[in-house]
Amino acid sequence: MTLTVKKDKNEVAVNLVSRQKLEQFTSAEKVQFILTEVQHGKVLVLEHGLTPIEQSKLIERTMQEIKQDTFIGIEMEGYGEDKPTFLQRIFKNMKKPRMTVIGPAHLFQTISKDNNMIQTKIIPGKGV
Amino acid sequence: MGLFGKASLSSILHRIFGKKHARIGVYGPPNVGKTTLANRILQDWTGDLMGSVSEIPHETRMAKWKKNVRIENNGSSLFMDIVDTPGISTKVDYKDFMNTFGMNKKDAKQRAKEATEGVIESIRWLEDVDGVLLVMDATQDPFTQVNVTILGNLEARNLPVLIAANKIDMEDSSPATLKAAFPQHPVVPISALTGYNSDDLYSKMIDRFGKKRRRKRR
16 A cells, blocks of 8 residues: 655644444454554544554554655553453453554654553644 | 483473573664674674664664574573664664764665665564564663553564663663663663673573473564
């Protein structure tokens, strides 16, 4: 896919993606959905984030899609997985990934992250 | 021939309770000192070097490995194949190499292209290692997505990990911050450059990577 990034707009779309929508996808579909949206300059806030294996797949796919003058990669921040309770473990309801924010690295930067807050900024004047 | 035939008692016990040989990946983000640490380990135990180091990120862009490195400490030992992997990052911008490190455009673009291939190679190596020495820069905020992603992957695959809090020879290092960020994993403060605390690292490597584990296949 060839993308042309136009730098003549100021707007950056920030989309909140519901858990229900994400659960419709297989892992590969989810990674592709995210990557396509981010390549189009959108910042996504996922209600239900990615598993660590999905995160590494997303990084791998991102590296395959890097175009040096238009798409330099992604910025991704989220919290670790929720630890399952004793009962959840019994019923094989394992760790659940938590909220995650992902955007194109040329538009979106992390300022700081700790256990309680992820601070990010959108770089103005680079909308697509 | 003794009671156990040709095999010694210690080798039988080792076969039951521990590994004799492990393939260990040296992982981490770019510029945390992975190759410096791999060089330190090889210099200490084989006299060789793994690769070149540089202040410019993504100096290692292809995985390199050294087989059958024997480390020992206090009577215990472990044979390892050590794999020095390219740094993992979520973005690679050739302009960083030009603006920060003065590279020309052609070289910067080539380095960036190779760096992206290196990241992919690193991730794929996760399928083939028995344990990971995760190197973090003790002068930097450890709570990065790359560190979290690597640790999450290792947990999901049930791979043993040892975190090397590197660069503690630097004034602004804070291995305590790193330990607090990942309390569920063992952390060894080291300086790969000076060799500070290497003995502790080797002792923990033998302890951590010498145990038998059943890894989860993905």
